[in-house]
Amino acid sequence: MENKTLFDKIWDAHVIKSIPNGPDVFFIDKHFIHEVTSPVAFLNLEKRGNKVMFPERTVATPDHNVPTIDQDKTIKDQLSRMQVEKLRQNCAKHGIELHDLGTDHHGIVHVIGPELGITQPGMTIVCGDSHTSTHGAFGTIAFGIGTSEVEMVFATQCIMQAKAKKMRITVDGELGPGVSSKDIILYIISQISASGGTGYFIEYAGSAIRSLSMEARMTICNMSIEMGARGGLIAPDETTFDYLKGKDLAPKGAAWDEAVAYWKTLKTDEGATFDLEYHYNAVDIEPMITYGTNPGMGVKVKDHIPTTEGMKESVKKSYIKSLDYMGFKPGEPMKGKKIDYVFVGSCTNGRIEDLRTVANFVKGKKKADNITAWIVPGSREVEKQAIAEGLVQILEEAGFKLRQPGCSACLAMNDDKIPSGKYAVSTSNRNFEGRQGPGSRTLLASPLTVAAVAITGEITDPRDLIEELALEK
């Protein structure tokens, strides 16, 4: 029998038909939708007189646009309100399950899918959102699609896709103290570049990846798109099964045993080949931060911004333009730069584990006066858990306030916008120009690094504070 990669196994099992010298007709198990990329798809579906073929395979939640305060009140922004209202109408009309604002399972679509147990190994999952790759942490093929494809999934539960090339990234060894999965992925992107994964689907493997929790694995798969890869996935294992067991929509009883038996087959066979492989050592990875305007422009927090030495002229032009936007110069150290805002949240790092990391770190300390902090849980479930675990109290004592769930300042479609020219160290996924508000300057980092910045008011290697604290004791 042919040796297959995990990606091959799931892909091949979902191809209804292959067009010679063309794409595959690819079946989608689960389709997530939100208010921003679905309305035109619904509109066109109706214009053509089509119906949603399998409404039970689509799940909806409003997340991109929603306010993170006063969610029980009417949304003030008229256009945002209309989009959310449209989603409600469309879901009601087409029989699609909606986790609406204020309900128990509302939240960022990529946070609630796993939380509810909708996301399960072996599935194909799409959403009109590039961070759909998050679900790959469960051993799924999950990726973002455009609105035309959202309409295709509504009408036919299929899209037309050419199979991607296969890449494996292996990270072996043990992570040092103060180093997290966000640092792993920022490190990988800094090595491969913001376009190095284009055309590939990535499998993450190795002992460092295996040692991670599901939350941490989701952070890694989430940012696969930031190197241009359509998605990334990790073979399911006991960590995956433990996470899923007992979740609302996970299989129960005999069905559970049957599912686990199948899930255990979902791994890359010995001898299966990849088009491209990278190997990294966990010991080389340290707390990371970005300094430019794409996620590939990252360095270790303790390091300096790279100089332009040896850079090709065309590359140099874009590089300098990027640093000018950030107000930085080549060769400057990262540490000590004054910061104005911190943002903890998003589908990358808005889960309970991230809030725990931040709360543990700031416990007994005080937020720096120059910092405005926005802490936004990824879902209602995360919010409830943070309250139950006493995290909210710890955060409040340190001068932070928890907002209500949504995508928030990650893309600043709602009112959570970083003002022009201000610096934000953010747990989110993109440092593009204006991403967090027109003129905003974003530096991406792990929740721990963001917590350290919130306390000192400047770029800080969290390990420096951990060492200081250890010395004080």
Next chain:
Amino acid sequence: MAYDKFDILTSRVVPLSSENVDTDQIIPARFLKATERKGFGDNLFRDWRYDSEGNPKPDFVLNDPTYEGKILLAGRNFGSGSSREHAVWAIYDYGFRCVVSSFFADIFKNNCLNIGVLPVTISPEFADELFEAVEADPATEVEVDINKQTITLLSTGKSERFDINSYKKQNMKNGFDDIDYLLNLDDEIRAFEANR
């Protein structure tokens, strides 16, 4: 939805040499609030094109009357980031039918093909040549022929072949999208689903 058929396009070129242009630049998130596909062209490259008061920035290429045309010549890794199809709607709505680059982001390229903007990938060397030619003479014309899968710099006759799979090529030539094809597979899809 159906779009205008693509055949042979001969046009002047608008050059935008920046690398890694992400879809947040092509259309910022705050302009994604529409519930219909209307007016996106007005906000194409919004924050590069206009200042915070809404005045055109004279140094941005779309505000430079020297350049015009239906072909956008872009830098490496064009269209990275968010999957928002709105980015391609904005490009189409503004009047471009073809984007030329030495490297496209994956989802962006797919979205282009789905709504009738032809993404043409060329070698980095030819891209440099095109940028230089357009800079030297903004009236430079380029011909994109989907039948022969060629792109030609008309002033020199230099030509390169580009890839497009035959299925998508037929779609572009006829103004079809995938739904037309998928709807015909209704029985096969239902049979497949029943076994899952």
